[in-house]
Amino acid sequence: MTYLIQDITFYKVDENGDEILNQDGTLKVYRIKDGIRVKPLEYLSEEFEDDIMQESEDKKQWLKQKRKNLSVMIDIVSVMVRPHMTMKKRGLYD
Numbered sequence: 001m002t003y004l005i006q007d008i009t010f011y012k013v014d015e016n017g018d019e020i021l022n023q024d025g026t027l028k029v030y031r032i033k034d035g036i037r038v039k040p041l042e043y044l045s046e047e048f049e050d051d052i053m054q055e056s057e058d059k060k061q062w063l064k065q066k067r068k069n070l071s072v073m074i075d076i077v078s079v080m081v082r083p084h085m086t087m088k089k090r091g092l093y094d
Helices: 059-089
Strands: none
Touching: none
16 A cells, blocks of 8 residues: 555744744645645655554644644753853853
């Protein structure tokens, strides 16, 4: 049996890694335009096996978990960056 792509969506982030949002605060989601061929995607699932796949969960739940993971990563980075910013303000390094 072969896995094929049913649907694929994308989201964008800015230079700071922040998600691009709609005016109502929801994640802006993109799809490839109809009729556009993206050759690398044609081979994306070519070597997929059952042991790496799981039945799809609700997309909203997946996005919620993705945002939660991103939030944790941002918190970690901000903790790591703060001491460096403080040292720079004090003129301890350029």
